[in-house]
Amino acid sequence: xxxxxxxxxxxxxxAVEDNPALVKQKSRDFYWYSPILKEELDNVVGDLVVSPTTxxxxxxxxxxxxxxxxxxxxxxxxxxxxxxxxxLSGGIVLNLINMNKVKEILPGRVICEPGxxxxxxxxxxxxxxxxxxxxxxxxxxxxxxAGFIAGGSGGVGSITWGGLRDLxxxxxxxxxxxxxxxxxxxxxxxxxxxxxxxxxxNGIITEVEMPxxxxxxxxxxxxxxxxxxxxxxxxxxxxxxxxxxLKEVAPIAAPIPFDYFTRHKPWLKEGQSVVVLMVxxxxxxxxxxxxxxxxxxVRFRSDQVESMKGIPHAYELTWNHTTLRALxxxxxxxxxxxxxxxxxxxEKVRVMTELFPDEVIGHLEFIKFDGQIQCxxxxxxxYTTKERLEEIISIHEENGCPIFNPHRYTLEEGGMKQTDxxxxxxxxxxxxxxxxxxxxxxxxxxxxFDFSAGKNYLFPGLEVxxxxxx
Amino acid sequence: xxxxxxxxxxxxxxAVEDNPALVKQKSRDFYWYSPILKEELDNVVGDLVVSPTTxxxxxxxxxxxxxxxxxxxxxxxxxxxxxxxxxLSGGIVLNLINMNKVKEILPGRVICEPGxxxxxxxxxxxxxxxxxxxxxxxxxxxxxxAGFIAGGSGGVGSITWGGLRDLxxxxxxxxxxxxxxxxxxxxxxxxxxxxxxxxxxNGIITEVEMPxxxxxxxxxxxxxxxxxxxxxxxxxxxxxxxxxxLKEVAPIAAPIPFDYFTRHKPWLKEGQSVVVLMVxxxxxxxxxxxxxxxxxxVRFRSDQVESMKGIPHAYELTWNHTTLRALxxxxxxxxxxxxxxxxxxxEKVRVMTELFPDEVIGHLEFIKFDGQIQCxxxxxxxYTTKERLEEIISIHEENGCPIFNPHRYTLEEGGMKQTDxxxxxxxxxxxxxxxxxxxxxxxxxxxxFDFSAGKNYLFPGLEVxxxxxx
Numbered sequence: 008x009x010x011x012x013x014x015x016x017x018x019x020x021x022a023v024e025d026n027p028a029l030v031k032q033k034s035r036d037f038y039w040y041s042p043i044l045k046e047e048l049d050n051v052v053g054d055l056v057v058s059p060t061t062x063x064x065x066x067x068x069x070x071x072x073x074x075x076x077x078x079x080x081x082x083x084x085x086x087x088x089x090x091x092x093x094x095l096s097g098g099i100v101l102n103l104i105n106m107n108k109v110k111e112i113l114p115g116r117v118i119c120e121p122g123x124x125x126x127x128x129x130x131x132x133x134x135x136x137x138x139x140x141x142x143x144x145x146x147x148x149x150x151x152x153a154g155f156i157a158g159g160s161g162g163v164g165s166i167t168w169g170g171l172r173d174l175x176x177x178x179x180x181x182x183x184x185x186x187x188x189x190x191x192x193x194x195x196x197x198x199x200x201x202x203x204x205x206x207x208x209n210g211i212i213t214e215v216e217m218p219x220x221x222x223x224x225x226x227x228x229x230x231x232x233x234x235x236x237x238x239x240x241x242x243x244x245x246x247x248x249x250x251x252x253l254k255e256v257a258p259i260a261a262p263i264p265f266d267y268f269t270r271h272k273p274w275l276k277e278g279q280s281v282v283v284l285m286v287x288x289x290x291x292x293x294x295x296x297x298x299x300x301x302x303x304x305v306r307f308r309s310d311q312v313e314s315m316k317g318i319p320h321a322y323e324l325t326w327n328h329t330t331l332r333a334l335x336x337x338x339x340x341x342x343x344x345x346x347x348x349x350x351x352x353x354e355k356v357r358v359m360t361e362l363f364p365d366e367v368i369g370h371l372e373f374i375k376f377d378g379q380i381q382c383x384x385x386x387x388x389x390y391t392t393k394e395r396l397e398e399i400i401s402i403h404e405e406n407g408c409p410i411f412n413p414h415r416y417t418l419e420e421g422g423m424k425q426t427d428x429x430x431x432x433x434x435x436x437x438x439x440x441x442x443x444x445x446x447x448x449x450x451x452x453x454x455x456f457d458f459s460a461g462k463n464y465l466f467p468g469l470e471v472x473x474x475x476x477x
Numbered sequence: 478x479x480x481x482x483x484x485x486x487x488x489x490x491x492a493v494e495d496n497p498a499l500v501k502q503k504s505r506d507f508y509w510y511s512p513i514l515k516e517e518l519d520n521v522v523g524d525l526v527v528s529p530t531t532x533x534x535x536x537x538x539x540x541x542x543x544x545x546x547x548x549x550x551x552x553x554x555x556x557x558x559x560x561x562x563x564x565l566s567g568g569i570v571l572n573l574i575n576m577n578k579v580k581e582i583l584p585g586r587v588i589c590e591p592g593x594x595x596x597x598x599x600x601x602x603x604x605x606x607x608x609x610x611x612x613x614x615x616x617x618x619x620x621x622x623a624g625f626i627a628g629g630s631g632g633v634g635s636i637t638w639g640g641l642r643d644l645x646x647x648x649x650x651x652x653x654x655x656x657x658x659x660x661x662x663x664x665x666x667x668x669x670x671x672x673x674x675x676x677x678x679n680g681i682i683t684e685v686e687m688p689x690x691x692x693x694x695x696x697x698x699x700x701x702x703x704x705x706x707x708x709x710x711x712x713x714x715x716x717x718x719x720x721x722x723l724k725e726v727a728p729i730a731a732p733i734p735f736d737y738f739t740r741h742k743p744w745l746k747e748g749q750s751v752v753v754l755m756v757x758x759x760x761x762x763x764x765x766x767x768x769x770x771x772x773x774x775v776r777f778r779s780d781q782v783e784s785m786k787g788i789p790h791a792y793e794l795t796w797n798h799t800t801l802r803a804l805x806x807x808x809x810x811x812x813x814x815x816x817x818x819x820x821x822x823x824e825k826v827r828v829m830t831e832l833f834p835d836e837v838i839g840h841l842e843f844i845k846f847d848g849q850i851q852c853x854x855x856x857x858x859x860y861t862t863k864e865r866l867e868e869i870i871s872i873h874e875e876n877g878c879p880i881f882n883p884h885r886y887t888l889e890e891g892g893m894k895q896t897d898x899x900x901x902x903x904x905x906x907x908x909x910x911x912x913x914x915x916x917x918x919x920x921x922x923x924x925x926f927d928f929s930a931g932k933n934y935l936f937p938g939l940e941v942x943x944x945x946x947x
Contacts, residue, residue, distance in 0.1 A: 114607070115693055115722075115759035137584070137607070141720075169719025175763035176720035196766035218720070218759050221691045223585055247848030249639025250611075250646035250688070252585075289585035289688050293645035296666035350820075378717030378850045 009077045009098070011054055017071045022058040022105070030056050033082060033100050038090040040330060042341055042390055043414040050472035053080065053094035058102040062183065062191070062213040065101070069189045069211065072099055072442060079185065080444045081207035083122055083154025086146040088327060090416040091158040091206045095446030096468040101211065104151060112136060115219050116178060121153030121212045128152055132219055139222035141168040141176060145326035153212040156180070156203050163255045163285065163322040165374040166246060168220070171203055178218055182210035184437035192437075201433040206418060208444045208451070209434035223287045225254050227309035227321035229271065230298055231279035235260040235369050236357055238280045239382075241301045243353050245282075246373045246380045251294050252287035257325040259283060260360070260369035263387060267332040270318050274307040280369070281306070283324050326385065329370050333387050341396070343367070344411040345384035345403055352382050355408055362406075365389070367399060384408075417464050419449045424458045426450040479547045479568070481524055487541045491534050492575070494526040503570050506557040510800060512811055512860055513884040514560055520942035523550065523564035528572040532653065532661070532683040535571070539659045539681065542569055542912060549655065550914045551677035553592055553624025556616040558797060560886040561628040561676045565916030566938040571681065574621060582606060585689050586648060591623030591682045598622055602689055609692035611638040611646060612724075615796035623682040626650070626673050633725045633755065633792040635844040636716060638690070641673055648688055652680035654907035662907075671903040676888060678914045678921070679904035693757045695724050697779035697791035699741065700768055701749035705730040705839050706827055708750045709852075711771045713823050715752075716843045716850045721764050722757035727795040729753060730830070730839035733857065737802040740788050744777040750839075751776070753794050796855065799840050803857050811866070813837070814881040815854035815873055822852050825878055832876075835859070837869060854878075887934050889919045894928045896920040 015023050024030060034052045038044040054077075059065045072079045078098030085092050094100055106120040109128065112135045119128060125147045129139040142164025144150050150159075156177060161170035168176060179195045182202055192210065194202060202210050232238040238258040246256050264281045265272065275281070282303070286294045288310070298305055309315055324332065333340040347355040360369050368387040373380060388399060400410045415421045418430070431450045434443070441451055446466035449456045456464055485493050494500060504522045508514040524547075529535045542549045548568030555562050564570055576590040579598065582605045589598060595617045599609040612634025614620050620629075626647060631640035638646060649665045652672055662680065664672060672680050702708040708728040716726050734751045735742065745751070752773070756764045758780070768775055779785055794802065803810040817825040830839050838857040843850060858869060870880045885891045888900070901920045904913070911921055916936035919926045926934060 113759075115691075115757055173720035174718055174767060175722070175760050178759065178762065196763050197770075218722075221585075248644055249845045249848060250643035252645070252688075287585055289583075289648065290645050292648065293666050297644060300667070375719045378719060380848045 083151030138219035145328040179216035181214035229307035231304035254285035256373040553621030608689035615798040649686035651684035699777035701774035724755035726843040
């Protein structure tokens with residue numbers, strides 16, 4: 008057991024919290040979205056929350072932690088869904104939320120600290136010069152920018168710009184290494200793959216440079232269709248229109264909208280599926296012309312309601328927020344993350360939709376993938392057993408629809424199901440003792456793990472918490 | 478013969494020009510790009526140039542012309558290549574270049590008069606709020622915005638936004654009809670198809686509302702490759718990168734660049750093909766990372782030359798300017814307009830390139846077409862005979878590469894080779910006497926014309942000029 012009294016002493020001048028209730032609060036994220044992760048991670052808790060305000064303080068924390076051999080798990084807004092920010096080996100939770108300054112805003116780019124909340128960042132760049140991030144998660148109001156980079160992949164705006172993995176969608180990251188003498192590295196272009204979407208396992212992000220797009224007063228629109236597949240076809244046709252500027256296109260099947268979008272209920276029609284959209288104001292007229300031609304029932308327009316007070320933003324009906332709204336009202340709901348590779352993505356959706364009537368309920372997000380319009384899915388699943396969930400996953404994969412499993416806490420099992428050699432090599436360089444966010448990178452913990460054997464990885468470190476919870 | 482003395486009298490207060498040399502000058506465009514059109518249209522000349530400054534004056538001119546049964550051919554900067562602005566039946570050339578005011582600039586849109594030069598429009602919207610048109614022709618410095626709408630199809634920026642035909646890329650047009658009492662119509666959304674790319678045959682555009690995109694200080698870049706197909710593959714891969722913001726991507730085969738891009742010669746390498754590019758400043762770093770990985774030889778960067786004085790913009794090496802630069806130095810050159818439908822557009826380019834070594838020299842423009850990356854071509858052709866040119870066209874079409882023939886002055890033969898029923902119906906409504914830009918719409922002049930018979934349309938009105946020219 009590490010000597011936390013000594014550690015606290017050595018961190019003098021830096022905000023530290025060891026009150027167990029508060030530490031527990033900062034040791035969790037939205038892992039409970041998954042009934043499986045809820046069971047596995049429910050007792051996970053750190054020993055200390057440390058909240059640096061400068062890069063110098065981050066360096067001091069890492070130096071002390073390294074000397075004491077204490078794990079460090081970085082944390083932003085704690086809006087991840089897979090335990091990204093949860094300290095699977097205890098130790099220090101590095102809360103970066105107070106490093107929240109915007110340093111410079113330029114045409115097409117912003118430089119800022121890692122912990123700034125995305126909606127605040129967008130507010131400042133919009134006021135400064137009518138700009139905003141290219142895309143953001145549905146948790147924009149509570150997620151930090153570096154948390155999004157380290158734990159997310161895309162979101163609202165991906166219909167135009169693709170994902171965080173795409174060259175040019177992150178411009179530069181400053182990263183501090185976990186060594187006796189921590190180094191500060193500047194990464195750009197291809198090198199960004201070393202740390203983006205690595206859950207903070209191989210460096211602590213202390214500065215971020217992101218590209219900006221023009222900020223418009225996006226109009227929230229909900230278009231209804233009696234048949235889900237008609238909603239999907241409209242979304243697909245619309246997404247292919249070069250001249251109509253969109254930020255969000257999400258077909259969502261009945262009964263989700265009417266049952267779970269409580270604040271929008273007055274505008275919705277029972278039994279209808281919908282497409283939730285964000286449309287640039289100057290594209291509204293052509294957008295409505297297309298919706299009319301494709302027999303869409305325009306139910307809601309934020310530019311025509313008297314007041315948006317009390318009504319969530321359209322993006323807060325989409326991506327992970329769709330699931331969140333369902334979970335609030337029905338705890339038997341869970342979800343999957345599905346890829347429907349194009350160009351026959353619409354047909355794949357049709358086949359999958361027909362295979363699981365009432366059990367898997369459609370929720371798609373149209374995105375750009377390698378320059379082509381495609382869709383990803385975050386369908387809701389009426390959860391019965393682990394086994395049935397695995398079966399649903401297998402059937403999707405057999406039908407050419409890969410699953411990014413949101414019921415796993417490791418990078419590999421939630422992602423490509425193989426070792427990311429670039430990230431592994433970088434971790435060896437930046438975190439030789441393996442103290443950064445332990446348990447998240449299988450390639451580090453168990454290099455011989457066989458991904459094809461069909462067994463889940465179980466991080467041995469979790470046993471401590473299992474005992475504690477008993 | 479119309480009574481032009483009387484017409485001039487009735488147009489009192491409106492600028493009128495009947496000096497034959499000046500009228501002749503305003504009766505031509507860049508028709509001489511085509512050796513065939515040069516022969517056919519060389520003697521075409523109007524009777525009078527009228528230059529209104531307001532919509533009221535346009536209405537007066539049309540009313541007088543209608544009463545006298547005199548044709549009216551609208552004209553902007555005269556930068557068309559197919560005789561769009563040439564008065565094939567003589568009459569009035571309606572010069573709209575003095576209607577050049579910007580009326581309103583809003584986020585994402587501008588409202589202006591038809592005759593404003595595009596570079597001046599972009600200058601004003603950039604100064605006002607950092608905005609510019611989504612795309613423009615390579616003749617930006619001399620073309621008018623309504624001339625582009627009436628006679629163009631796309632251009633620099635089409636890699637992101639597609640073409641003028643795409644819903645949302647023109648927002649609204651005000652159009653005056655050619656009737657005893659001219660009406661003013663407002664067209665938007667689907668109705669825009671009635672008048673855009675109609676050469677002014679069915680209404681005179683008096684006001685334009687266009688969408689705007691953010692204006693960046695685009696960096697001109699030229700990347701060299703020893704093999705043309707390597708340049709094409711780089712252009713294709715780059716265009717598919719979601720996160721790299723581009724405005725222009727044009728692969729151009731050797732020997733065009735070194736032989737014809739005179740002002741850029743100090744940076745070019747003999748024998749190399751190139752890709753001419755415009756890259757957003759904040760996308761330069763990821764762009765260069767990709768170029769390096771794909772072994773591109775970055776020859777020129779406008780952000781690294783001491784001064785751009787005397788060096789043309791990158792866009793003035795592309796689209797029709799590529800041909801123009803060749804023609805200045807080699808009058809035996811002409812060109813084609815080719816479509817290479819995706820997704821196998823790169824392979825189609827390869828096949829066509831190999832079929833005509835040294836005779837057809839590759840020039841591609843990457844564009845977005847129905848949401849997908851594709852390429853169009855404006856290859857140079859070493860011209861020998863009309864017959865050989867027709868043969869080259871046929872071989873392209875047999876290989877699945879449709880030709881938009883730039884050696885024809887009619888809408889149909891330059892375009893889809895079929896009657897545009899929407900435009901024809903609208904012309905019946907707005908120009909019952911057929912006085913607007915006669916000779917350009919075959920469907921109007923000869924409804925029974927058989928497009929499949931393989932014969933070119935010859936406008937009978939041209940006979941007058943043929944005699945005059947003898």
